Amino acid sequence: MAVDGGYDWDGRWNHVRKFLERPGPFAHPDFEPCTESLQFLLEMCKILVIGAGGLGCELLKNLALSGFRLIHVVDMDTIDISNLNRQFLFRPKDVGRPKAEVAADFINNRIPGCKVVPHYKKIQDFDESFYRQFHIIVCGLDSIIARRWMNGMLISLLSYEDGVLDPSSIIPLIDGGTEGFKGNSRVILPGMTACIDCTLELYPPQINFPMCTIASMPRLPEHCIEYARILLWPKEKPFGETSLDGDNPEHIQWVFKKSIERAAEFHITGVTYRLTQGVVKRIIPAVASTNAVIAAACSLEVFKIASSAYIPLNNYLVFNDVDGLYTYTFEAERKENCSACSQVPQNLQFPPSAKLQEVLEYLMENASLQMKSPAITTTLEGKNKTLYLQVFNFTEHTHFFYLGLSDGQELAVADVTTPQTVLFKLNFTT
């Protein structure tokens, strides 16, 4: 029985059909077994995959083999030789080409009928009108900032009528992340369940090394490598004006040599070429199997939500196979005053004698905000005024008084972690 223009041979979707056409005791209450569900999956359901790397390749394969055909994939990177050991849609001949395009080509060729549309772009290059067209969005990103941006975008698509959320404006977000042998997969229904920002504290802390350690008191081989990377490279400009490229072996070789010299000065051992590359590229090495497991869990959730064949994960899965295999599933809770999804105005408490500097530090260091380079504007005497932009960093030492800020002042803060500005209310403490 041919379906959809003759792509399908007899029995091609038998496995999938069993879940779409048969009733069962664990199906979602809304589930109605019917033959049209397969049609929906094959012909109408639009999925967006963010990232075409380790997780992305697995996601595309899984979705395509589960019956999804209208898939878009966004990735801003090109293929590097170091990707080939786990991003299996890429071959040596593809090095240098955009990941999204190569991934789409491979899937479309290998799985007849599948129409993956690639976008060699950043997620920030698209606006609401692009994202609105998808039924479900699944992320395989390696950056917390990008996740938060995506999270913020979907929240901005929500519409409320008389304070009540319109369910048709919700686009489910399935988010997967891996780090060595650990990974997690979560289902986010923006406006209804915990969002990325609600659980920001769950993300592992990044280790910061103060500049003074690197500049004058190194102890570890990593300090020596950072010294070469941050201080020597800009000073000595070994390859002219080119910036350090972690994928260029000549660059790494240079950093490696300089790191060894630095290490020798302080009798530090352990600098290797591999470590140098790892530090420069900031990689926590990826393990193919962890990506496979997490992408599998995410893809299954996409299928469950698209088909209602089962109740979706509620809502967070943690996986770790360092010692045996361990999973932990729990319901992450929404934060009442989440800066991204709660719609509750954010309060800032500062004494009236404070400087703007303190507000900036709070925005960046507070565990629930973790902004990267906030820009602050406000309304004074009816006019919109910029209080702080990193580029013009002179106002941070100015006291509130001199900036004309009063108790209850509303500050609008923009940052790379969110597509929308966040509103804060400045409350003076006594």
Added chain:
Amino acid sequence: MLFMVTYMPTLCCRLWGDHGQDTLENAHVCLINATATGTEILKNLVLPGNLNVFTAVPYVCIVSYSFFLTYNSIGKNRAQAATELLQELNSHVSGNFVEESPEKLLDNNPDFFHRFTIVIAVQLPESTSLRLGSVLWSASIPFLVCKTYGLIGYMRLVVQEHTVIESHPDSALEDLRLDKPFAEFKNHLQSFDLESMNKKDHSHTPWIIIIAKYLEKWLSEHNYKPPQNYKEKEAFRQLIRDGIRKNENGVPEDEENFEEAIKNVNTALNQTKIPSAVEELFNSEQCNNINSESSSFWVMLRAVKDFVHSEGNRDLPVRGTIPDMIADSQKFINLQNVYRTKAMQDAAAVSTHVQRLLQSLGKVCKNASFLRVVRCRSLAEEYGVDSVNKDEITSCMDNPDSEMVFYLILRGVERFYQQHSRYPGVYNYQVEDDISKLKLCVNSVMQEYNLNVNIKDDYVHEFCRFGASEPHTVAAFIGGSAAQEAIKIISHQFVPFNNTFIYNAMLQTSATLQL
């Protein structure tokens, strides 16, 4: 202006190290059944490393949920088709395929399996699993059985004795010996005089030294008894806090190294002792009866035990690493060297206990407290009426929604296959009727083992709904999990599961059972 540099530590290849990579390169893996699950497992093995991969497959491929079988593969020998596409992933891998079914091989040439480092079987009927399991058990070859059945994933590891030299535990306690400082450390400690140091040195002295110094003070004032309870530890912390230099106005200076010391008091005061897992190994038969047949693992372990009873003074060889901490370079490096030198001395002492000098000795010392042995029960033991693990089954089933129920129904499904030569619910019209038939099969298995457990009808119904399907997403999950466990077995690093893993994709939960 001070700016912070963000840095994420790399474990690049420190995850595996060169050592693990060598064994991976020499491994020869056998995969039986290139189904979706099978090809996913192979993909995850082939992609990262150099492996000799071998597949054995019985039948011709029909429907493909495998990424490595295409429309053009239909009608071909599945193993051949899959091998070709998999080989594409990594040009260094040599893939081979065999056209005989595993049953035929077991009939005619069971020795065929002896050449492999590990055998992985996917979607095998129970009788073949048991036969193959017995052959591999006698030959001491690790056997990994996998199954994707609807939204349930299953893995069973069968290995007689698997040694793990580097178990890389996530949260390893440091080995600082502050409760039993060795002579070289005590000497080093004497070179520090906190009172008379200048400001810079004082605030850049490693916290290990700080705690050691203040511990000396405490011991002399408390009858040589270290802080025992919370109250005393608090007092000890206060003692350290009082040591923070104050400026001319009596305000304490910002001495981060002292803050680190205070934070680390609890763990620093931990008793140095041999982990019980290692003690068990020391007491085992293989350790006490070293002979010409003993593996190098047991020889090394015995050497470590002998060290413990002589030079080691009842303790394991010093590990030799210290965590990073606030300090100036020289003080840190000097302290690190004190520990490193001691570790090397201990390693040298261990080597004199060893009959043959083994290259990986250094590695063993560094990881002495991380030695593990994993022993799995054989399939024969799991299935035997007299040896079945009833306790595990009944205690898990105290909760009727425990993942154990899926294991039990899978057993019932195999019984169904034996009786009806097909799996339940494959065709729509069969689903309804097969529910009661499957229930009978499950009950008959329970009766055979004299198990009195409650199996909810809903689960039996769901298994009929599954219709023996192998959805790709579940196959991919098991594919990733199984490949990782296989790598652990081959490389002897990281601890594998023991011995049954059940994945419930409906709720995204899992459990490890010992059957």
